[in-house]
Each structure stands twice: as C-alpha cells, then as structure tokens.
Amino acid sequence: MGSFEFRLEHTDPSGARLGRMRTAHGDVDTPVFAPVGTQATVKAITPALLAEAGVRMVLSNTYHLYLRPGHELIRDLGGLHRFMGWSGPILTDSGGYQVFSLGELRKITEEGVRFRSHLDGSQHLITPERATAVQEALGADIIMAFDDCTPYPATEDYTRQSMLLTLRWAQRCLKAQGNADQALFGIVQGGMYPDLRRESAQRLVEMDFKGYAIGGLSVGETREMMFEMADAAIGFLPEEKPRYMMGVGTPVDILDAVRLGIDMFDCVMPTRNGRNGTLFTRRGKLSIKRSEFASDPRPPDEECSCYTCRNFSRAYLRHLFQACEILSSVLNTFHNLHFYMQLMEGIRKSIAENRFMEYYSDFVNSYNGE
Amino acid sequence: MGSFEFRLEHTDPSGARLGRMRTAHGDVDTPVFAPVGTQATVKAITPALLAEAGVRMVLSNTYHLYLRPGHELIRDLGGLHRFMGWSGPILTDSGGYQVFSLGELRKITEEGVRFRSHLDGSQHLITPERATAVQEALGADIIMAFDDCTPYPATEDYTRQSMLLTLRWAQRCLKAQGNADQALFGIVQGGMYPDLRRESAQRLVEMDFKGYAIGGLSVGETREMMFEMADAAIGFLPEEKPRYMMGVGTPVDILDAVRLGIDMFDCVMPTRNGRNGTLFTRRGKLSIKRSEFASDPRPPDEECSCYTCRNFSRAYLRHLFQACEILSSVLNTFHNLHFYMQLMEGIRKSIAENRFMEYYSDFVNSYNGE
Numbered sequence: 148m149g150s151f152e153f154r155l156e157h158t159d160p161s162g163a164r165l166g167r168m169r170t171a172h173g174d175v176d177t178p179v180f181a182p183v184g185t186q187a188t189v190k191a192i193t194p195a196l197l198a199e200a201g202v203r204m205v206l207s208n209t210y211h212l213y214l215r216p217g218h219e220l221i222r223d224l225g226g227l228h229r230f231m232g233w234s235g236p237i238l239t240d241s242g243g244y245q246v247f248s249l250g251e252l253r254k255i256t257e258e259g260v261r262f263r264s265h266l267d268g269s270q271h272l273i274t275p276e277r278a279t280a281v282q283e284a285l286g287a288d289i290i291m292a293f294d295d296c297t298p299y300p301a302t303e304d305y306t307r308q309s310m311l312l313t314l315r316w317a318q319r320c321l322k323a324q325g326n327a328d329q330a331l332f333g334i335v336q337g338g339m340y341p342d343l344r345r346e347s348a349q350r351l352v353e354m355d356f357k358g359y360a361i362g363g364l365s366v367g368e369t370r371e372m373m374f375e376m377a378d379a380a381i382g383f384l385p386e387e388k389p390r391y392m393m394g395v396g397t398p399v400d401i402l403d404a405v406r407l408g409i410d411m412f413d414c415v416m417p418t419r420n421g422r423n424g425t426l427f428t429r430r431g432k433l434s435i436k437r438s439e440f441a442s443d444p445r446p447p448d449e450e451c452s453c454y455t456c457r458n459f460s461r462a463y464l465r466h467l468f469q470a471c472e473i474l475s476s477v478l479n480t481f482h483n484l485h486f487y488m489q490l491m492e493g494i495r496k497s498i499a500e501n502r503f504m505e506y507y508s509d510f511v512n513s514y515n516g517e
Numbered sequence: 518m519g520s521f522e523f524r525l526e527h528t529d530p531s532g533a534r535l536g537r538m539r540t541a542h543g544d545v546d547t548p549v550f551a552p553v554g555t556q557a558t559v560k561a562i563t564p565a566l567l568a569e570a571g572v573r574m575v576l577s578n579t580y581h582l583y584l585r586p587g588h589e590l591i592r593d594l595g596g597l598h599r600f601m602g603w604s605g606p607i608l609t610d611s612g613g614y615q616v617f618s619l620g621e622l623r624k625i626t627e628e629g630v631r632f633r634s635h636l637d638g639s640q641h642l643i644t645p646e647r648a649t650a651v652q653e654a655l656g657a658d659i660i661m662a663f664d665d666c667t668p669y670p671a672t673e674d675y676t677r678q679s680m681l682l683t684l685r686w687a688q689r690c691l692k693a694q695g696n697a698d699q700a701l702f703g704i705v706q707g708g709m710y711p712d713l714r715r716e717s718a719q720r721l722v723e724m725d726f727k728g729y730a731i732g733g734l735s736v737g738e739t740r741e742m743m744f745e746m747a748d749a750a751i752g753f754l755p756e757e758k759p760r761y762m763m764g765v766g767t768p769v770d771i772l773d774a775v776r777l778g779i780d781m782f783d784c785v786m787p788t789r790n791g792r793n794g795t796l797f798t799r800r801g802k803l804s805i806k807r808s809e810f811a812s813d814p815r816p817p818d819e820e821c822s823c824y825t826c827r828n829f830s831r832a833y834l835r836h837l838f839q840a841c842e843i844l845s846s847v848l849n850t851f852h853n854l855h856f857y858m859q860l861m862e863g864i865r866k867s868i869a870e871n872r873f874m875e876y877y878s879d880f881v882n883s884y885n886g887e
Binding site: 186187188190191192193194195215216220223224225230231232422441442444454458459460462463465466467469470472473474476477478 | 557558590594601602824828830833835840843846
C-alpha cells in the first residue's frame, strides 16, 4: 500500500513541527526545502554537489519535462531519478501553476487546460488524468494534484468557482492515480478569501490525500495576505499529514511558515539568485557585482563553511560574475543552496530542542532583509 | 637558484620522453596537458573537479588577467593560485599570442606592442619587461617570454625579422625577470622556415632558459607543416630541458608531438568542445546534440569511468544541451578533461614501459578523427 510515510516527531511550543518522511528513495527530515530542478537539473549543480550542500529532496517541473524531453522518454529511460542521476527523493508539481503562468497562451475548461507550448507554440491539453499520468511516467516520490491557480485579484465568486474546479480535478487525480507508491498531495486553493481556503482544505481532507499543499500564493498579494491565507487553511489540515507551502520563499518567509506549522518548501530563490550574483549570508543578501567587493579578500560569508566560502574571495567571485564565467553560477548557487540547507538544519535542531522562536529571533535580528 | 627543476626520467625507443617537473606547487609528470583557464577559471569547472579529473597543471592567460581584473589586484590578493583556488602548478603565457590575435587592434614596434583592449577599447602598451612584470605579479610557476607571433603566410625576410625581434625580446625578458622562483621559458619562432626555426632554437638555447616552447604554430598552416616546424626546432633543444608545444591540440596531435619529444601541452580543445556539446571518446568525437542520441541510454563513452559517464546517459546530456542548461557545460567539460588526462596517463605509462608506439597505434586505430 505505498511506500510513503510521514511521521510527526515533535511540535515546538511555537507550533513549528519536526517530522520525517519515508520515501522509496530515502528518508527526509522536515521542515525540508527542495531546490528547483525545472528541466531535470538544479541549474549549474551536479547531483554530487547537491548532496554535498546537504540537499535531500529536489523538485522538478512536470510542465517543462512533458514538453522537453517528454515524460515517455524519461519513463523509457528508467524514470526521472535515473535520468537526472539523483537517487534521493523527488517531488514533481502538476503543471497547474506553470500553465497558469502562460497567461494568454492557455484556456481553462472543466476538462482541463488547453495551452500552447512556450517552446514551439504547439497545442496541448492537460487534464487532471493526464497530469497524473505524466507524473506517473516521471516516477517522482511525491506528486501533486492538478489545480487551477486563481489569479490575483479575483472576485469572491470567481475564486469560489476556481476553488471548486480544483476540488473536482483533485478527485479526478485521485481516481486516475495508477501507482500507489507515489504520494499524491492535494492543493488548497481559495485565493485571498479565508472562508474559501477553509472550505478547500476541509473538502480536500475528506478525500484523504497523502499530504496537502497551500497553492495559489505569491501571485501578487502582500506578504501579510499570503500568511493569512496559509494560516486560514492550516487549521483544517490533519496533524499527521505533511503540509507543503509551494514556491516559498525567502529565509524569513520560511521561518514564518514553519512557525505556522508548514513542513515542506520549494523555491527558485537560492538558485536564481546565485546565477544573478546575489549571495545569501547570515547578515542578509550580498550582491557580488558591487564595486566595493572588487578587492575584498574575505569569503562571501565569513561564518559559512561551504566549498565556495572556504576557497574563494568576494573579489574572485565578483571577477567571475563580471567576466560572465560559468563558474560564477556554479559557486554562487552552491553557496546559496548550502545556506538554505543550513537554515533548514538550524530550524529542525531548534524545534527538537523546543527553542524554535529563539532561533527565529536570532536569525531575524542579524539578517538584514526578508 | 629557483625552485623549478626538470628531470628527464626515460626516453622510449620512439623518442617519446618521460619526465618530471618540480615546482613550488608540486610535481608534474610529463608529458603533461594543461587545460586553459583564461580568466582565472577553467570554464565551468571547480578546482575540486579539476583535481578529480586528474588535472595537475593549468594555464592562464596573462593578457586577459592584465585587463580584468588586473594583475596588481591579483598580486595584492596573494597571487593567482590563491585567487583562483588552485594549489597546483600554474603556467601563464606572455600575452604575445593574444595580442597577435587582436589583428587590426595592435601595432608592433621594437619597444613592444601597442593595442586596444577587446573589452573597452582602452589603449595599452605591452613590452617584454611589462609582460614579465605582469607574470611576476600573477605568480605562476612557469612564465613565458614575450614573443612576436609571425602570421601565416609570411615572406622569409619578414619571418626572419620577426624571429630576430622575438630573440631580442627574449633577452629583455631574461634581464627583466625579478623572481628566480618562476621558470622563464623561451619561445621558438621562425614561421614556416625550418632554417629560421633552427636559428631561433639555437640562439634561445644560448640564452639558457628553464624550458623552451614552440610558438607560432596553429596559425593556418597544414598539420604536416606544423609538425615539420616543431621537428626542425626540437633537434636543437637540449635534452635536459622541458619542451612545450603551445596551443596543441587534438588527441592525435598530442600523440604525434610526444613522438617528436615534446613534454608539455595546453589547448582549449577539451573545454571549448565540451561547452559546444562535443565529447571525446576512445572511438572519436561524439556530437551530443545529434537526434540519434535523444533516447540513447548509454553513457557518452562506455569505456570511461568519469563522473559523467558513470551517472548520465547520452539522452540526458543531449537534453541538457538542447535545454541550454549550465550543467551541460559542466558535465561535458569534465568528461573531456578526464579523457585528456587519461590519454596523458596512458602516454606516460607506455613510455615508461618502452611501448609508446604500440599505445600510439592502438589509439589511432580505434579513434576516428584527428
């Protein structure tokens, strides 16, 4: 009956949760952050370096892999784990958010979403059944129900219809699922309406998914609204199932979400920032391209023990960035992933010791920024 | 005086030589191939991966580092080794070939070469004294005399004047050298005229450099001419000094040059080809972008034990290339460097066992291409 299990190990006085997920590709301690490997690679980083950075789980995007190189090809080559050389747990999204992001290029009906490929303009139809089948071909450990991401702003009536559509699609995904070894998660929608968030959560829980994601956030709302919406749903999610806040976020976002009881995160933030020359440090973000670093012999983060910080100066990393060298992306991304992994490890340790809020305060006090 | 030493260990019946260089940054067995790290990085590869590929020595380009980030900056940060995080031996060129390649942007006089930067058009003058001082600031283990690279084709008279200028500049470099720990090599010129090559070699040898390079090749001449010119010089170079064929080359070029008694090589071939999706294998070059590899589950080279070949399929590497992923450059370059290092190791082993020509034939028989 499926190899996925989640065990809630401990809850800190703040509400922050420590847990452990068991998957066919190994265990994962939560709260966990999964770097994004959109096209079956975490950009610029080998699987060996991912492991060295402390990464335990990665996310890959169904929409992108469906279009290129194709999910059937990946299935025929032994699945996504073998294809990308990553033996740890993998999570795939459903493609719902990705087709939502296509804007003008997509059309939503009861059946599913018709869209044009961003690569070649070819026409496609993704339905809940198809999204589930594609994710089954990819073979991730955790897969997501196909959802309709509500735009922001939207009227309450529109949001309710969209949320109900996501519920009907969620039911179709459950029915379509062919491989019980994959943990299918439902996605809470409901836009910026707390009552709709609650209703979405309650009705998804009735369907009994392996875990629950909070979707439809980071679509233009304020930070306060985002957390209000997450909070509105979480109270109706079962204690014993993992909770996943999709596409989040900054270090401080993650701390705030953990405080609400969230267990899982993914975001392009460490990788995209790395490629853009922005490094996360315990004191805040550092833009390596700034001229003040041209002759700075210090590592990016003097408190960091990663390969990048142990071996290279800000001056060198600035030079690599200015010279458009590929190694710039490699070293910066590696540092940022290591930073995020250290953050998650610090979070888990502090929860285990019932001092999450102390960790939270210490971090926020020294960290300049979000 | 100085920490550089070269010891000729053994000469194979073919004339191929096995040697060992001692530098302040460790020993290097020869024949050796140095990957090119133009801007203080072997493109796409961390120093840790260089070491894992078996790389012992890297080349960096004085011209590029002089312009960006500046040799004085690198000196103030502790020198090139520390700057780029490479603790093994480093070789720098003199910038002579690089300014030669600027074409219209440079003007040669007795004093040196005036040129405009390819980055911002700013005006510069590089003299033999300046080239030596810049290389001293960078702090490489092996540095090169500033030479005038003769274009091809050129008349015998022009070539002779150019060769004589290189000799006068070589003398000025010797005189300008301030750090005896750096091994200064002279560069044989003489275009495509064997007598001029001989004269250049003989007169450089009289000046007593730590080693000798064959320069001014791969400028448009045929492969046969290239080896004829190298051969014309080698006979006049001392047995006990290292011989370096600059900018060479393909695997078969290297084999042919080793047979002539060359000890050192550098070339962008493994790195540039890797970024362009071309992989070296024991059967020849393989263009990973070809559609026939779209679903090929085999590694790039089934006889290879490198990280790339142990973990990834041709199908995956093709996907990475098609998707313009940075990891494509990382994995392909790593494989190609590993291939070149295996080639050099095979060469050295076969010389030690007096069977270099057997190794040569085996390689050439199975390798389809140059």
